[in-house]
Amino acid sequence: MKREIGMESAELLYENWPGQFDSFSHMEFACAIPQVLFLISTRKENGQPNLCFHSWSSFGGDAGGYFAVMQNVAHLSHTYQNIVREGEFCINFVSADYYPNCIATITGNSNESNEFEEGHFTVEPARTVKAPRVKESFMTLECQLACNVDLSRKGINSMIIGRVLHAAIEQKYIEGVDKRYGKQGFMFNIHEPADYATGQLDDTHLASLEVLGSYVEYKNKPFAE
Numbered sequence: 001m002k003r004e005i006g007m008e009s010a011e012l013l014y015e016n017w018p019g020q021f022d023s024f025s026h027m028e029f030a031c032a033i034p035q036v037l038f039l040i041s042t043r044k045e046n047g048q049p050n051l052c053f054h055s056w057s058s059f060g061g062d063a064g065g066y067f068a069v070m071q072n073v074a075h076l077s078h079t080y081q082n083i084v085r086e087g088e089f090c091i092n093f094v095s096a097d098y099y100p101n102c103i104a105t106i107t108g109n110s111n112e113s114n115e116f117e118e119g120h121f122t123v124e125p126a127r128t129v130k131a132p133r134v135k136e137s138f139m140t141l142e143c144q145l146a147c148n149v150d151l152s153r154k155g156i157n158s159m160i161i162g163r164v165l166h167a168a169i170e171q172k173y174i175e176g177v178d179k180r181y182g183k184q185g186f187m188f189n190i191h192e193p194a195d196y197a198t199g200q201l202d203d204t205h206l207a208s209l210e211v212l213g214s215y216v217e218y219k220n221k222p223f224a225e
């Protein structure tokens with residue numbers, strides 16, 4: 001049996017805080033699709049380096065370029081304003097060990113604050129953009145703003161697409177055993193998945209990837225019924 005969930009069925013769930021289903025579609029919690037987490041680095045207008053802990057994204061491209069699509073960048077954030085003003089940013093992937101550091105960049109988020117210092121991160125110069133890179137990141141993508149669209153037309157978030165100009169990847173992650181897919185690699189956000197028995201939203205959880213096997217091993221397995 002399948003639970004059919006329409007766009008109108010937000011009332012079946014309880015918000016964890018008032019206005020939660022205005023800031024997020026209730027589908028976010030119904031579907032609870034894991035999202036890779038990263039830090040967007042930019043500079044504030046006063047020159048201070050800025051960080052934004054971010055989920056909701058996808059990555060892809062073709063011969064014409066490789067693109068980072070970030071569906072929800074809040075208009076009220078420094079990051080949105082910095083990206084619109086400067087036209088560039090970096091995407092920095094850090095492991096789950098840095099989760100407390102990432103959260104500290106949210107709590108120490110004033111106009112005057114150096115958010116790298118707040119999170120105990122180190123500024124590293126980028127090769128192709130003026131935005132700073134996070135030295136502790138195992139992979140950084142340097143990006144130029146390619147597209148800015150308010151998908152919901154509510155003036156809350158924009159989908160920002162960055163054209164990736166350059167990547168810096170920690171050598172020990174991509175030589176021999178690939179370390180990107182495990183506890184030291186990409187971290188994922190499981191955002192308050194809904195329990196439809198009670199209507200409650202669970203806590204947010206962190207996850208990493210478990211590699212199941214190669215394409216060749218899997219394509220030769222018996223069909224699932």
Ligand SMILES: Cc1cc2nc3c(=O)[nH]c(=O)nc-3n(C[C@H](O)[C@H](O)[C@H](O)COP(=O)(O)O)c2cc1C
Pocket residue numbers: 037050051052053054055056072073074076077078079080105106107109115189
């Ligand atoms: C796990 C997690 C994921 C987040 N993902 C996003 C996101 O995808 N988009 C967004 O605009 N804010 C997101 N935030 C909130 C921002 O990190 C937060 O508003 C931050 O303070 C913005 O920083 P800034 O004002 O320096 O840009 C997330 C927060 C957490 C804890």
